[in-house]
Each structure stands twice: as structure tokens, then as C-alpha cells.
Amino acid sequence: MIRVPTEPAGRLSDAWRLCVGTGRAELALRRDHQDSLALLQREIGFRYIRGHGLLSDGMGVHRPYTWQGARHVHHSFTYVDQVVDAYLERGIRPFLELGFMPEGLASGRQTVFWWRGNVTPPRETNEWTALVRATLTHLVDRYGADEVRTWPIEVWNEPDLPGFWENADEAAYHRLYEATAHAVKEVDAGLQVGGPAVSPGADGWLERFAEFAERRDVPVDFVSRHAYTSGRAQHVPFGVHQTLAPAGDLLDQFAAPHRELKGTRLAGLPVHITEFNSSYRPDNPVHDTAFHAAYLAPVVTAGGDHADSFSYWTFSDVFEETGVPTAPFHGGFGLLTHRQIKKPTYHLYAFMARMGQERLAHGGDHLVTRHADGRVTVLAWAPVDPSGLTPGPERHALRLSVPVGTRPAGEVFVRRSTVDEEHGNAYAAWRHMGSPRSPEPAQLDVLREAAEPSRGHRRLPVEDGRVDLALTLARHEVTLVELTPLEDETPPWWDERRLLGRETP
Structure with a gap:
């Protein structure tokens, strides 16, 4: 850690x-x-x-x-x-x-x-x-x-x-x-x-x-x-x-x-x-x-x-x-x-371009910054083998304890954007479609869609003003994680278990 x-x-x-x-x-x-x-x-x-x-x-x-x-x-x-x-x-x-x-x-x-x-x-x-x-x-x-x-x-x-x-x-x-x-x-x-x-x-x-x-x-x-x-x-x-x-x-x-x-x-x-x-x-x-x-x-x-x-x-x-x-x-x-x-x-x-102005940490596989409004951004990347002798590690683990504010407890909203061999990689999609030299308009649409990073969202708990952020990066992955302290405005009667109309067990 x-x-x-x-x-x-x-x-x-x-x-x-x-x-x-x-x-x-x-x-x-x-x-x-x-x-x-x-x-x-x-x-x-x-x-x-x-x-x-x-x-x-x-x-x-x-x-x-x-x-x-x-x-x-x-x-x-x-x-x-x-x-x-x-x-x-x-x-x-x-x-x-x-x-x-x-x-x-x-x-x-x-x-x-x-x-x-x-x-x-x-x-x-x-x-x-x-x-x-x-x-x-x-x-x-x-x-x-x-x-x-x-x-x-x-x-x-x-x-x-x-x-x-x-x-x-x-x-x-x-x-x-x-x-x-x-x-x-x-x-x-x-x-x-x-x-x-x-x-x-x-x-x-x-x-x-x-x-x-x-x-x-x-x-x-x-x-x-x-x-x-x-x-x-x-x-x-x-x-x-x-x-x-x-x-x-x-x-x-x-x-x-x-x-x-x-x-x-x-x-x-x-x-x-x-x-x-x-x-x-x-x-x-x-x-x-x-x-x-x-x-x-x-x-x-x-x-x-x-x-x-x-x-x-x-x-x-x-x-x-x-x-x-x-x-x-x-x-x-x-x-x-x-x-x-x-x-x-x-x-x-x-x-x-989405990183903050304050540099909190910088290592061989990560950069952590903070914005003026308190948001924290983490850029992480998997190591590569430039020799070409190996494809590089299939997985790369990184675990960070990240400060997210003065409040001792609560939650943060986590947004993760990922580029790797399968995501945000139009070149791979182009190879899969047969490497067309002059793509048709519909193929260009597919390539532009394939070029967008994958994005995921979740919450993480805050303990003592920190978040335990555990990342597992795929081969050749570059990922951006944005941590935003959240104010939960969910009304007290809201219950996801009742989406189909049944009473709560």
C-alpha cells in the first residue's frame, strides 16, 4: 500500500x-x-x-x-x-x-x-x-x-x-x-x-x-x-x-x-x-x-x-x-x-488534461493530483517491456491510500476511464475488421466508438479522511480514476430492492 x-x-x-x-x-x-x-x-x-x-x-x-x-x-x-x-x-x-x-x-x-x-x-x-x-x-x-x-x-x-x-x-x-x-x-x-x-x-x-x-x-x-x-x-x-x-x-x-x-x-x-x-x-x-x-x-x-x-x-x-x-x-x-x-x-x-493542479504523489506507475475543489485524480499505467521480447505483464496491481478531504467518514464517487489492448483502442478494432484501407462510413463510426475509453462508476467508503484505492491494470493499460466527495441526497424512503414493487423482505 x-x-x-x-x-x-x-x-x-x-x-x-x-x-x-x-x-x-x-x-x-x-x-x-x-x-x-x-x-x-x-x-x-x-x-x-x-x-x-x-x-x-x-x-x-x-x-x-x-x-x-x-x-x-x-x-x-x-x-x-x-x-x-x-x-x-x-x-x-x-x-x-x-x-x-x-x-x-x-x-x-x-x-x-x-x-x-x-x-x-x-x-x-x-x-x-x-x-x-x-x-x-x-x-x-x-x-x-x-x-x-x-x-x-x-x-x-x-x-x-x-x-x-x-x-x-x-x-x-x-x-x-x-x-x-x-x-x-x-x-x-x-x-x-x-x-x-x-x-x-x-x-x-x-x-x-x-x-x-x-x-x-x-x-x-x-x-x-x-x-x-x-x-x-x-x-x-x-x-x-x-x-x-x-x-x-x-x-x-x-x-x-x-x-x-x-x-x-x-x-x-x-x-x-x-x-x-x-x-x-x-x-x-x-x-x-x-x-x-x-x-x-x-x-x-x-x-x-x-x-x-x-x-x-x-x-x-x-x-x-x-x-x-x-x-x-x-x-x-x-x-x-x-x-x-x-x-x-x-x-x-x-x-x-483532467488532472488537478496540486501534485500529491508521483511514482513509477502513478501520478496523484488534487483540484482546487477537493477532487482527487489518479493516473496509473501498467509497465511495458520496450525490448519486444515479452508482451509485458498480463496484470499489474497498484494499491493507494488516497486523502480525499477533511471529513473523517463518508463516501466518494469514483469514475474510472480505461485504455488498454481491448478498450479505447481503435487500432485493435481496425485489425479485427480486416484492416480496411478505406473504411466505409459505417466502419468509421465503429472505429470512433471503439476509440472511446471504457468507463466505470462506483462508490468507495472514506475512513479517517482516506480512501483505499485498489487497482488491477491489464496489459498496457492507462487508467484515470477521479475521486469526488459526495453528498448523498437519496430520500429515506428509496429502496432499490423494491424496483419490482414487492415489499422489503
């Missing part, structure tokens, strides 16, 4: 909801993306959203043309306005990533992803900084300086990888960052700029970035990096399989910037993990499973102890890095499939 303290250990960090990822920026023009974002915000409520391609050709910002024999550049913000408006209308702000390179400004032809984001340095630095200044000036003019100052601005994405930055040229990235950061500050000194948004394998990049920033006196308002725990991709048609490290490795990666930047000028700056997930592939079926929710539960509940934000990559399968999705469940990053089918990991986040 674990005795949960009555006094809070502190406030529950909300770093888990500060930011969430999306695909390239122009996907926000689509109805499916906007409907998915509306659902996400209604039930979870993230504060910022980050994606690629704000300056790529698909957004149509950089428009070079020739007039009277001379080259000119027109900056167009038609799509930028629609995308940002769509975000703000749904109560979420942009976490801006400046990239990739417009073709008319690129120094080379190397691209990344199915949608061909150019990853080469600018052919002309002055034209690049003019693009940055024009974009941010437009945003400040349209939305106001006070608003845009709250939007973090990240320079590029994973420049330590040759697939995302030509030759992973570190010196070239430093030059890009320096020019970009100064251009940002020229628009408004209060704008937040940071980077270097490196991948998990970027050995030494953060330390050298700090040394460069100090040597060149370059503005840096926050530090960013990414975190994943999967091994090399084992390809199959339209998908991959990968080994996984223990989920605790993600927390180690979240904490790495503080360790690596200790003693540098950047020590103490906010640390944003602007992408994290288990697998770095958008076609790994592990993302769709109940296992994935249980695997990430200790990360989502503890990540705020190590970073100022950690952005789940991504909120939706409206995402096309490897091409158009081939089926509703295809291993996409999303918390939601396209067509708004909730995955088990979606519910992990939805459960977190």
Missing part, C-alpha cells in the same frame, strides 16, 4: 501541454486538419503548435520576379495569414520554425520529404534576412507586437543531419543562425529567437553552439533539441519496424541540454524539446497501439522536471513526410488518425 501525502509536493508542471507538433504549415488549410485541431483543443488544449515549411514554396511567401530586366522579390502572406488565423481561432499559438529554403533563394537542389522541402543554405544572405524581416514585420503588424513576442521563433530544423541541412555543415548553420537572429531582433528586440533544434544524435553541437553564440555575441533566448528512442528502421512496404530503448531514455534526452550547457552563457535559458516521440518514423505501427500510451506515460508525467516544454510529434496523421497515408492506421505520428479517430496515446494526453 502506497500512502499518498495529504500536503502537496508542489504544482503539477504543464510543460507537457505547452506545445504539440504538426506537419508542414500549409496542411492547416485543410478541413481535416482544422477539424482535428478543434477536437484536440476542445478535449486537451495545447498552447503552441510547431511544424515545418513556413518559408517553403508551398506557403508561397518568397516570390521572385523579373521586371524591366531587373530581379525583384515580392513577399506574399496569403497562406501565412490563413494558417495563423486557423491556429488562433482554435486557441493555439504558433511556435514558429524558420525554414525551409524557398527554391528561388536556395543555393542548391537538395530536398527532404515527399513534399520536397529545400535544405540548402541561402544563395544570398541579405535576401534571406529580408525574407525573415518581412515575415515577422507582417506578423507584428497583423497580430500586434505583444502577441508575437509570445511566439518562440526557432531557426531551422535538425541542422546536424545531412538530410535536413546540406552536408550538416555546422559553420554554415552558425552563419545562418547569426544572420537570422539579428534579423529577428531588428524587427522587435522583444521577439524570442532560439535553436539549434538538433537531433538526439547531435554530439557536441549544443556546446559548440553555446561557444559560437558567446564568441559572436549572438542573441539566443531559448535552446531547443529533439528526442527519440527508436533504433535503425527495418523497412517493409509502406512501413517500418524499429527497436526501442526504455522510455526513461527520453527523460535523459530532455535533461541533456541543462547538463551540456552548464557553465556556458546559455546555461539557465528555457529548454524546449520541440519534437519527441518513440520512433522518428511516420510509418511505424507502434504509434497506433495501447503499448505506446503505456510506454510514454512515465515520460509525459515527468518530462516537466527536465524541460520547459516537450512537444509531441505530432497531433494528427494529416502528415505527408513519406507520402499520402495509405490507410487510417499506418503508423503515423499523430495522436489522431485522419478522420479524427483517437489513438490510445491521445487518451493519455486527454487524461492529463
